[in-house]
Amino acid sequence: GDSVTQMEGPVTLSEEACLTINCTYTATGYPSLFWYVQYPGEGLQLLLKATKADDKGSNKGFEATYRKETTSFHLEKGSVQVSDSAVYFCALGGATNKLIFGTGTLLAVQP
Amino acid sequence: GAVVSQHPSRVICKSGTSVKIECRSLDFQATTMFWYRQFPKKSLMLMATSNEGSKATYEQGVEKDKFLINHASLTLSTLTVTSAHPEDSSFYICSAKGDREEDTQYFGPGTRLTVL
Numbered sequence: 723g724d725s726v727t728q729m730e731g732p733v734t735l736s737e738e739a740c741l742t743i744n745c746t747y748t749a750t751g752y753p754s755l756f757w758y759v760q761y762p763g764e765g766l767q768l769l770l771k772a773t774k775a776d777d778k779g780s781n782k783g784f785e786a787t788y789r790k791e792t793t794s795f796h797l798e799k800g801s802v803q804v805s806d807s808a809v810y811f812c813a814l815g816g817a818t819n820k821l822i823f824g825t826g827t828l829l830a831v832q833p
Numbered sequence: 834g835a836v837v838s839q840h841p842s843r844v845i846c847k848s849g850t851s852v853k854i855e856c857r858s859l860d861f862q863a864t865t866m867f868w869y870r871q872f873p874k875k876s877l878m879l880m881a882t883s884n885e886g887s888k889a890t891y892e893q894g895v896e897k898d899k900f901l902i903n904h905a906s907l908t909l910s911t912l913t914v915t916s917a918h919p920e921d922s923s924f925y926i927c928s929a930k931g932d933r934e935e936d937t938q939y940f941g942p943g944t945r946l947t948v949l
Binding site: 756758764765766767768771811815819820821823824825826 | 839865867875876877879882926928930937938939940941942943
């Protein structure tokens with residue numbers, strides 16, 4: 723069945739460092755891909771999404787490109803801030819409307 | 834953007850009692866709502882999908898008689914944990930989606946349930 727694999731954390735970075743969180747997927751058909759962010763004590767917020775191959779989702783300096791050839795949707799940011807500290811979830815959405823989540827990656831950014 | 838609220842945000846109850854959690858879409862009509870459970874340091878586990886006016890569809894391994902879901906209107910779904918036990922303690926999150934295929938799921942802030 724469909725699945726999402728993302729890198730285990732925690733990822734600890736200094737402020738202004740580059741971030742990459744890897745995400746790969748297995749799916750039948752042509753799913754939409756999402757990154758959600760969960761700040762401490764809060765629910766999930768949609769960070770960005772891409773609905774077809776080669777689409778690039780972007781928001782708040784974060785980017786991810788839907789790569790069909792490598793079945794990947796890696797999250798990147800050129801310069802992280804302390805306020806980016808959160809758990810990031812990669813997710814896949816298929817024809818059934820269900821979202822399948824990865825296990826989440828905790829990002830800790832230190833000043 | 835679309836806003837989804839949950840109430841209560843935290844609840845503590847005694848073992849054997851029932852707890853109701855509400856999920857509301859505040860500025861859009863949610864034809865489909867989803868209920869998830871999140872364990873500490875784990876991902877979200879989909880419990881059930883509910884469509885307005887029809888019975889919820891439960892995921893494998895989720896007891897429908899224990900987790901009662903009602904989606905009576907286009908803006909409200911409720912999850913009732915019946916005869917709660919300590920192992921039901923968890924973070925419960927709902928999400929809501931409109932009726933277009935490309936609609937994104939918008940998540941509520943979650944409800945922390947603690948069963949003593």
